[in-house]
Amino acid sequence: MSAERTEQLLSHLVGEDEWRIGAAAVELAEEALRADAPVASRFFDHEEQQVVQSVLVRIAEVSFRAFGGYPKAARRLYVVFPQYHLVELVRDPTAALEITLGADRPEVEDLLGGVEAAGVEPGQVGDCIATAHGFQLVLSQEAHDHLLSRGVWVAGERAEVASLDPDRIEGGYDRRKEIRSTVASLRLDAVASLGFGESRTRMVREIKGGRVKLNWVVTNDPAKEVKEGDVVTLSGRGRVTVAQVGGRSRKGRVGIVLERFYA
Numbered sequence: 001m002s003a004e005r006t007e008q009l010l011s012h013l014v015g016e017d018e019w020r021i022g023a024a025a026v027e028l029a030e031e032a033l034r035a036d037a038p039v040a041s042r043f044f045d046h047e048e049q050q051v052v053q054s055v056l057v058r059i060a061e062v063s064f065r066a067f068g069g070y071p072k073a074a075r076r077l078y079v080v081f082p083q084y085h086l087v088e089l090v091r092d093p094t095a096a097l098e099i100t101l102g103a104d105r106p107e108v109e110d111l112l113g114g115v116e117a118a119g120v121e122p123g124q125v126g127d128c129i130a131t132a133h134g135f136q137l138v139l140s141q142e143a144h145d146h147l148l149s150r151g152v153w154v155a156g157e158r159a160e161v162a163s164l165d166p167d168r169i170e171g172g173y174d175r176r177k178e179i180r181s182t183v184a185s186l187r188l189d190a191v192a193s194l195g196f197g198e199s200r201t202r203m204v205r206e207i208k209g210g211r212v213k214l215n216w217v218v219t220n221d222p223a224k225e226v227k228e229g230d231v232v233t234l235s236g237r238g239r240v241t242v243a244q245v246g247g248r249s250r251k252g253r254v255g256i257v258l259e260r261f262y263a
Contacts, residue, residue, distance in 0.1 A: 025055040038081035042123030069138035070172040071263030095144035100160040114154040173261040182253035189222035195240030238262030
């Protein structure tokens with residue numbers, strides 16, 4: 001983009017920091033247009049996100065999506081892509097790790113210092129959530145793979161590092177809804193349709209598109225049977241637990257109780 005257009009895109013920003021972040025957003029859009037493909041940014045905090053979005057919405061040639069790994073994420077990265085690119089083809093570039101430590105849990109700053117010492121730049125790291133046994137960490141896929149293979153030392157202790165399904169991040173959902181109803185069968189598409197309030201036809205598409213997990217594993221089989229205690233997740237929509245499976249009614253339908261957790 002020309003210097004004149006860049007200046008127009010950033011004209012509403014105030015201060016050196018906002019201009020620097022805004023310029024990075026413009027560069028990201030330019031890169032996406034040159035590559036004719038989606039391009040991912042670094043992670044931004046809440047205030048930085050306001051600046052990035054205020055610039056990207058002014059660039060008609062591109063669209064964008066924000067990803068933080070889980071619904072309540074504070075830090076998010078942006079995927080910018082040409083506006084004619086199908087949004088359904090844009091994939092979440094984030095991943096998550098479970099960092100398990102000994103009885104004396106260090107501070108978050110110790111963890112982040114260890115992650116940086118292991119070769120991961122701060123911009124590749126999203127939210128860090130403290131748990132009873134360590135931390136859950138959202139980061140870019142590249143950083144996830146690097147730490148998983150190399151490991152990380154935290155406050156002089158080598159931590160146990162394992163890949164974590166983002167749907168299992170603690171505190172990811174703050175709302176719960178109980179659903180009591182019946183289904184024609186315990187097929188995955190029938191149960192997920194009820195739990196997420198979608199038509200069965202659309203749920204079949206979601207399942208075949210790889211956006212549904214059964215017990216944290218992607219399944220592409222709409223006819224897969226679920227049972228009591230199973231967990232069904234739909235990308236971006238939360239998760240549903242099969243709390244109870246009852247008997248069949250006179251019409252042959254199965255009584256079921258679901259618990260849906262969502263942001």
